[in-house]
Amino acid sequence: MTVTSTGTATVSASGLTLRYGGTAVLDDVSLRLQEGITGLLGPNGAGKTTLLRVLATAVPADRGAFTALGHDPGTAAGRLTLRRALGYLPQNPGFHPDFTAFAFVDYVAILKELTDRAARHREVRRVLEEVDLADVRGKRIKRLSGGMRQRVALAAALVGDPRLLVLDEPTAGLDPEQRMRFRDLVTRAGQGRTVLLSTHQTEDVAMLCHRVIVLARGRVRFEGTPAELTARAAGRVWSSPERDPGARAGWRTATGAFRNVGDPPEGADLLEPTLEDGYLLTLDDTGTEAAR
Amino acid sequence: MNDDTHAHGDTGRGARDDTGRGARDRIGPRGAGAWHLGEGDLRAYERGELTPPLLWSADAHLAGCAECRSRLAALADPVALDAAWERLDAELDAPRPGLLEGLLVRLGMADHTARLLAATPVLRRSWLLAVTAVLVMSAAAADTLRTPDSPTLFLALAPLLPLAGVALAYGPALDPTYEMAVVAPMHGFRLVLLRTVAVLAVGLGVNGLATLALPGYGLAALAWLLPALALTATGLALMPRLGPVLAPALTGGGWVVFLMVTVTTRHGDGPLPPFTAAGQGTAAAVAALATGLLFLLRNRFDSVAPAFTHHSHGSTL
Incomplete structure (x- = not known):
């Protein structure tokens, strides 16, 4: 079922299909995202991570198309412009373990084309403060807890004040206290942005999201508000x-x-x-x- | 520092903390050393014109020297001074660059480029030590098992090491931030090239040093160079199609098989065909062709490698 959305779509996808071998991991996926936090629910193997990778421009779909923030990632220019407005937190974010939190976010900031040293360092300070990690900015990442590492990864995604945030199961593996703290951060990060949050925890959606998409076997099974899903x-x-x-x-x-x-x-x-x-x-x- | 930088007793109180306080508030009891920033450096600092590594020295000194901070305050207008304090705050938070990164900056490389290279996994000490050990052993073995015309074992092995280094410098195998890098606006091909040049420079340098351990062979001991370039360029050119593991593995495997075939079919004791003049010419042609192909395929480095996608299919959907 697809519930028609009345808000302005910031991301609009149509017929996204991606096959690995003979398996359709994404099967004719169409969706619309609006400003605010949208939860992507689905069981393991539903295609959530693949969908997020496609929307984050990490992998192209075999068929179908999407536009995000008015840009077409099917063209080199559109992809570049979209990437400049994108924050992506992968499912298993990797770190250079010998980097400090500051150095790691600084590294990602360089990848995001912030080459002016002073401006870049100001931005790194800003995002580390935004995720409440200013006090441990000088600590090596390998000495941080799992929750703190996840916040470092969120800080990296927030560099450059992206308008589109794609977060792949950011609360997975966190203990309840860390999960609550992370949800608070995501709520703050979602203000004024379009956020797509993949999760298999309905609590995340109930507490964070104003819209929800259910994906199963590579297809969209529901798109609407949490209240409509509950109904x-x-x-x-x-x-x-x-x-x-x-x-x-x-x-x-x-x-x-x-x-x-x-x-x-x-x-x-x-x-x-x-x-x-x-x-x-x-x-x-x-x-x-x-x-x- | 400028010539007018002068020796002086310690009047500073510099130390940092992790409380998030501003630079002005977190001046501690430690000294900044027996010198002071010169007038010219202070003015350049106030205008934001100092560049690393001089900037780092100035930051570190200002954090600990009350006198220089007073002189800076006298030089600057309030708005510019606030900007300078903000810059100092950010600099104090910034990590000290490591050995490699600091060296690259001192050699004139932009600090952001040096940071990208410092994050190259195969430029880490453990990898470099392993490469050096392998080459020293192969050079020693070549010297011990002295063959009349060329150090065959060394020549066969040496081209594989830069190939392996380049292959592992970019891609999901060793780069933990690979997926973040792919979706970043910085073009993937630029990162590949940067790291390739760096790893090649190190790899070829280590190979070159090992070559010096074989003076008896003269120029014949350098016959690894063109095959190394050919293998590296071929491995990179195949990477967008085959992925960062399979492409270099097939290239390296092909090189080994080719050598084995030439060993079993050759007549006499001369050097193997790849290490003759004709073989070297062929290697140069392959290197040029593969480099051209790599350039044509540069946009293919803009999305995740096939091997990464397939691997992830099974585990993280």
């Missing part, structure tokens, strides 16, 4: 003492009762749906194994 599960979530064999998915909750999603039986004890319920039902509707 998909309205009247389709119920509680029972044991797992309901008729449910599409069910799991025991902290109270000991089972939470079931699917088509409830007559007289079922209906529950208020959550974003996760809507997400699971969307996956199940597409036959995705992860929903079961």
Whole structure:
């Protein structure tokens, strides 16, 4: 299903298809992004990272096209202009371990064509302060915690004040406290920018995003607001003492009762749906194994 | 520093901290040394015209010398002085350049280019030590197993090392920031060329030093040079199509197979065909052709290499 968006699209993709060998990793993907944070939800293997790489101009699609911030990355000039306005945090950002946080962000700033030393260093200071890492700027990256490294990578993505931020599972592997802190940073970073945030955690989407896209088996299965995704599960979530064999998915909750999603039986004890319920039902509707 | 820089007792209180305070606030108790910035240097600093490494010296000194800071304040108008303090803050945060980076800047290279090269994985000490060790051993072996016309083992091995170095200087195998570099506005080909030149200079330099260990062979001991250039250019030209691992691996493997074939088919004790005058001419032609092809394919370095994409398919989708 595609929910028509009324806002102005900053990124617009149509028919993106990419095959590796015989497998379509992206299969006719069309989407629109607006200013603000859009969550990209999907199970492992859904094609999220590949889609982000295409939108970040790291790999070209076999078919289809997209424009971002008014630029066409299909041309060398458009790609260069877009890259100047792009911040990208890959799924597994690599670091030169002997670099300090400052040196690493400085290095990325050079890659972003900030060649004037004084101006570049001012920018590095600015982004490190933006991610609350000013105090550890002189520490070697190998001595920083996982959460701090992720913030260093976010700082690198923020160099040059990009208008489009592409973040690939930035909260993966972080403990709850680090995750909350990172979410706060992303919320701040999302102001006045277009942010596409890939995650497989519905909490990230519920707390951060004003729009959400669900990707499964390389195809867009839902595009709309988190409230609209949640609404998909309205009247389709119920509680029972044991797992309901008729449910599409069910799991025991902290109270000991089972939470079931699917088509409830007559007289079922209906529950208020959550974003996760809507997400699971969307996956199940597409036959995705992860929903079961 | 200028000639008017003069020796003086220590009046400074310079030290940095990590609290994010401004440079003016974080002057500590340590001294800046028994000298002061000259008038000309201070004026150039105030105008933002000092360049590294002189700029680094001035930054370090100003952080620790109250007298020079006072003289700077007297020279500068308030707006320019604020800009200078801001610049000093940023400089104090900046890391001291490493040995290689500092050396390159002192040789006249722009500081941002030096930083790009310093991040080249194969310019790290461990890699250079390994390359040197291999070459010393092969040169020693060639000297020990003295053959009449050419140090065959050394000549066979030496071209592979620059190839390996260049292959590993850019790409996902050893460069942890590869994916970030690909989507950065700096053209990938420029980064490749920069690192190629640097690694080639180091690799060929080490090879050259090893050649000096074989004085008995004269110019014949330099017969590795053109094959090294040919292999490196070929490996790079194939990289956009085959990826940063397979391309050099196939090129190097092809070189080894070619040598083995020539060893098994040659007659007499003369040098192997690649190390004869005709072979050297062929190597030069291959190097030129591959360099031309590389130039034509320069835009292909603008997206991630095939091997990286395929590898990632299985693990990080």
